[in-house]
Amino acid sequence: MTALKPAHPLADAIRDVKNANADRSDVVVDLRDAHRMRLELLATELEPVFADVPKDIDNFDFAISSGLQPRLWIDAVSHVGLGRDRRTFRFVRDTRIGRIVLAESTDAKRIADQVTRYIAERIVERQQMMEGGAEPAFAGFARQPVADAEPPLQRSPALPGILAGFGLLVAGAAIGIAVMAVLYWLRLAATGVIP
Numbered sequence: 001m002t003a004l005k006p007a008h009p010l011a012d013a014i015r016d017v018k019n020a021n022a023d024r025s026d027v028v029v030d031l032r033d034a035h036r037m038r039l040e041l042l043a044t045e046l047e048p049v050f051a052d053v054p055k056d057i058d059n060f061d062f063a064i065s066s067g068l069q070p071r072l073w074i075d076a077v078s079h080v081g082l083g084r085d086r087r088t089f090r091f092v093r094d095t096r097i098g099r100i101v102l103a104e105s106t107d108a109k110r111i112a113d114q115v116t117r118y119i120a121e122r123i124v125e126r127q128q129m130m131e132g133g134a135e136p137a138f139a140g141f142a143r144q145p146v147a148d149a150e151p152p153l154q155r156s157p158a159l160p161g162i163l164a165g166f167g168l169l170v171a172g173a174a175i176g177i178a179v180m181a182v183l184y185w186l187r188l189a190a191t192g193v194i195p
Contacts (some may be wrong), residue, residue: 035082036070042080043072043114049119074115091115
């Protein structure tokens, strides 16, 4: 009689699951690397624009973040990422009311043109603000110009202030005495002393 080999179906299943997980994680890493590579190609396309930004302007980041979804950051509120199909570039800007898609295309050149225009707009906007000529965000909310400033406040003499304070003190004392007299009168009337 020959002995049968003990079967290890659990050990085989564990090994198969580990191999599948390793293959899946390799695919995820490959996708992330491909995602990052496409953003690096876009960054290479934008390098001349990044180099032309004046050095005294530090509003822009121009960095590719790592993580599950790499992004090419333009400034603190705008970035380029890839869409769900992993081919479409999405240039978005975060605002207080949500995310706005500024451009979306599979063509890196079109996105590079939009990013270049965005950078130019931010630089011009910054220059206008520095010069004091910034336009209001909403046309109806422009601040009205002030023709003449009000004259400076003049200090009033201290004596009328002291007299006003003393007058308030005397008035308060008179009201207090009147209230006490009425209460005293009512108490005497309640006890029968005054008919």
